[in-house]
Amino acid sequence: MRPTxxxxxxVDRALITDLVHEYCRALDAMELNALVALFTDDCVxxxxxxxxxxxxxxxxxxxxxxxxxxRTAHHTSSNVLVxxxxxxxxxxxxxVWAWHEAPDGHTATAxxxxxxxxxxxxxxxxxxxxxxxxxxxxxGFTVDIHPMPRKADERTAAR
Amino acid sequence: MRPTxxxxxxVDRALITDLVHEYCRALDAMELNALVALFTDDCVxxxxxxxxxxxxxxxxxxxxxxxxxxRTAHHTSSNVLVxxxxxxxxxxxxxVWAWHEAPDGHTATAxxxxxxxxxxxxxxxxxxxxxxxxxxxxxGFTVDIHPMPRKADERTAAR
Amino acid sequence: MRPTxxxxxxVDRALITDLVHEYCRALDAMELNALVALFTDDCVxxxxxxxxxxxxxxxxxxxxxxxxxxRTAHHTSSNVLVxxxxxxxxxxxxxVWAWHEAPDGHTATAxxxxxxxxxxxxxxxxxxxxxxxxxxxxxGFTVDIHPMPRKADERTAAR
Numbered sequence: 001m002r003p004t005x006x007x008x009x010x011v012d013r014a015l016i017t018d019l020v021h022e023y024c025r026a027l028d029a030m031e032l033n034a035l036v037a038l039f040t041d042d043c044v045x046x047x048x049x050x051x052x053x054x055x056x057x058x059x060x061x062x063x064x065x066x067x068x069x070x071r072t073a074h075h076t077s078s079n080v081l082v083x084x085x086x087x088x089x090x091x092x093x094x095x096v097w098a099w100h101e102a103p104d105g106h107t108a109t110a111x112x113x114x115x116x117x118x119x120x121x122x123x124x125x126x127x128x129x130x131x132x133x134x135x136x137x138x139x140g141f142t143v144d145i146h147p148m149p150r151k152a153d154e155r156t157a158a159r
Numbered sequence: 160m161r162p163t164x165x166x167x168x169x170v171d172r173a174l175i176t177d178l179v180h181e182y183c184r185a186l187d188a189m190e191l192n193a194l195v196a197l198f199t200d201d202c203v204x205x206x207x208x209x210x211x212x213x214x215x216x217x218x219x220x221x222x223x224x225x226x227x228x229x230r231t232a233h234h235t236s237s238n239v240l241v242x243x244x245x246x247x248x249x250x251x252x253x254x255v256w257a258w259h260e261a262p263d264g265h266t267a268t269a270x271x272x273x274x275x276x277x278x279x280x281x282x283x284x285x286x287x288x289x290x291x292x293x294x295x296x297x298x299g300f301t302v303d304i305h306p307m308p309r310k311a312d313e314r315t316a317a318r
Numbered sequence: 319m320r321p322t323x324x325x326x327x328x329v330d331r332a333l334i335t336d337l338v339h340e341y342c343r344a345l346d347a348m349e350l351n352a353l354v355a356l357f358t359d360d361c362v363x364x365x366x367x368x369x370x371x372x373x374x375x376x377x378x379x380x381x382x383x384x385x386x387x388x389r390t391a392h393h394t395s396s397n398v399l400v401x402x403x404x405x406x407x408x409x410x411x412x413x414v415w416a417w418h419e420a421p422d423g424h425t426a427t428a429x430x431x432x433x434x435x436x437x438x439x440x441x442x443x444x445x446x447x448x449x450x451x452x453x454x455x456x457x458g459f460t461v462d463i464h465p466m467p468r469k470a471d472e473r474t475a476a477r
Contacts (some may be wrong), residue, residue, distance in 0.1 A: 002283045004256035005170045009321045014331060021397040025411060025431070028453050030469040067471040073429035073453035075395035075413045079180040079255070095234045097256070097395070098414070099429060099454050107456075111232035111258060113184070122277060124320045133231040135187050136258050136265075151189040151227040153258060161442045164329045172332060236393035236415070238339040252343060254393045256415070270391035270417060272343070294391040295417050297425075310348040310384040317402050 012090070013082045016118050016125050020094050021129075024074035027066065036060040040126045047132045048144040068070035074097040076114070096132075100141075108141035110134060111135065113148065160217040171249070172241045175277050175284050179253050182231035182286075189226065195219040199278065199285045206291045207303040235273070249280035259300075264308065266282075267300035269293060330408070331400045334436050337456050338412050341445075342392035345384065354378040357443045358437065365450045366462040391417040392431070406438035414450075416461075426459035428452060431466065 005013070019038050026035035032038040036056045039045070045050040045059050064073060079095035092115055102106045117129040134145035162310070165170070178197050183189040185194035186199035195215045204218050205211040205308055224229060259267045276288040293304035321379060323331070329424070337356050344353035352372045363377050364370040371377040397413035411431055414417045435447040452463035 002281065003174065005173055007325070010169055010173060010328060014323050014328060015321065018399060020328050021399050021413075024397055024413065027397065027467070030464065031469075032469070032472070043395075044183070048410075064471075064473050067473055071466075071468075074427070075165060075234075075236075075393075075415055077236050077393075078395055078397050079235055080182065081180050081182055095180075095183065095232075097232075097234055101454060111234070122320065136230050136260060136280075148187065148230075150230075151188070151191070153223075154191075155223050155226055162333065162441065164332050166325070168326060169332060234393075234395075236395050238342055238394055240336060240343065241341050254339075254342065256389075256393055258389075270393070295389050295419060307346065307389075309346070309389075310350070312348075312382075313350075314382050314385055 009084065012120075012125070013086075016082055016090060016092060017080045019118065019125055019127060020076050020080050020092065020116070024076050027063070027074050028072050029063070030066065032060050032063055033065065038127055039130075040121065040128045043126075043128055043130070045127075045130045046145055046146075052142055058071055068102070069100040070103045071101040085117075090118045090125075090143070092116040092118050095135075108138065108143075110137040110141045110143070110145065112136075112145060168243065171270070171279075175249060175251060176239045176240055178277065178284055178286060179235050179239050179251065179273070179275070183235050185256070186222070186225065187231050189230050191219050191222055193266075194222065196291075197286055199280065199287045202285075202287055202289070203307075204286075204289045207305055209303055227261070228259040229262045230260045249277045249284075251275040251277055254294075265299055267297065267302075269296040269300045269302070269304065271295075271304060319371050327402065330438075331377065334400055334408060335398045335411060337392065337436065337443055337445060338394050338398050338432070338434070338459075342414070345381070345392050346390050348384065349376050350381055353381065355449075356445055358439065359445045361446055361448070363445075363448045363453070364464075367462055368462055379414075386420070387418040388421045389419040403435075408436045408443075410434040410436050413453075424458055426461075428455040428459045428461070428463065430454075430463060 008065045010088040036059055039056050041056050053062040075097045081093045096112050098110050111133055112134045113133045116127050118125050119128045132145050132149040135148045198215050200215050212221040234256045236254040240252045242250045255271050257269050271291055271293045274290045275286050277284050279285045291304050292307040294307045349412045358376050359374050371380040393415045395413040400409045401409045414430050416428050430450055430452045433449045434445050436443050437446045450463050451466040
């Protein structure tokens with residue numbers, strides 16, 4: 001069967017994609033009020049086993065840690081994939097490329113994915129849950145992000 | 160004349176863009192069944208003069224070579240451009256940034272474009288042909304991808 | 319109030335996003351005629367305090383400076399955000415990742431944002447004004463781009 005997208009879903013996809021991009025823009029500008037307005041009040045955001053924020057207030061405070069960097073550049077490449085769990089709940093995968101520069105000039109680069117649950121609220125779409133996984137990083141990046149799972153090697157020794 | 164996009168084309172563009180993004184997601188996860196489901200059975204995929212796969216079965220086997228990397232991160236930046244050749248055939252250009260890490264820790268990074276022919280089938284849009292061109296790479300990346308053609312320098316010595 | 323997007327705006331967003339992506343594709347290919355066709359005749363393009371072009375003819379000439387690089391890769395990550403100032407005027411933010419390789423092999427990488435004013439003309443959407451800001455760069459990149467403004471650190475010493 002051919003998959004399709006309804007007119008309503010087209011609009012929803014565009015609004016949700018804006019949300020994912022706005023996160024990066026606001027984070028690089030450290031506009032934390034604009035940033036946390038993208039999340040539900042009771043959001044759960046988990047970057048790694050020991051790095052998580054419960055609720056928008058905590059998230060706003062916790063993301064203050066990004067001021068330790070002199071500059072950052074977060075790009076959510078365009079790999080934004082939107083799946084509808086139901087009319088008001090979507091599961092989003094996006095690819096992120098993140099670069100950070102410390103005041104002493106050393107840099108830390110990471111690539112990964114955000115796995116989001118984005119829900120329709122009275123005020124529009126909001127991120128209710130975010131989980132980050134790491135696909136790659138350079139030696140300067142030492143934050144403990146969940147590793148990206150990968151299928152096991154299927155090749156036999158003979159191949 | 161002002162260009163426009165029909166409602167049907169808007170939906171098609173979204174479905175096709177998903178296809179381009181899903182390729183990267185599935186490749187990094189090494190979900191090869193999900194990956195080859197994006198292609199037609201008789202697809203032709205050409206990464207370089209000596210690296211091509213004819214048919215989805217061959218492609219599935221050939222992409223097993225990516226297991227030689229311990230980790231990969233493929234981002235199809237958002238530069239996905241969709242042109243309609245006819246109602247059921249589109250020509251796609253997308254920009255890819257690809258990072259690979261070997262088990263010994265050395266890395267290989269490349270940037271380039273995918274030039275795809277994506278066709279409408281009974282099961283939805285599928286990639287019928289893909290050709291990669293290389294716009295840039297670091298010293299660790301030694302795979303023989305087609306170079307990206309560039310217009311010749313127009314400047315005169317005097318300018 | 320829930321934000322929404324009209325069917326006309328959906329089409330406009332797609333056409334404008336194409337414009338942003340086409341800029342990168344044309345610049346890497348050095349297809350300068352295709353590139354300047356994306357701009358209004360009286361466009362103002364400002365990359366930094368001392369690097370600006372006034373009008374499409376000047377822009378076409380000035381971008382010839384990119385031939386000093388042997389290769390370039392410009393990715394406008396997908397962070398394309400479109401805001402409508404009125405029905406015919408939009409303010410666009412997009413994230414750019416730019417890599418350049420000189421004939422001697424040294425490279426220069428920069429990340430930043432383009433802040434564009436894109437207007438509806440009789441021939442479709444065109445970039446009337448572009449301003450670049452820099453979010454990050456490596457040591458090889460020495461071009462004087464406007465720095466990206468960032469909110470001041472809110473943390474107190476006690477936190």
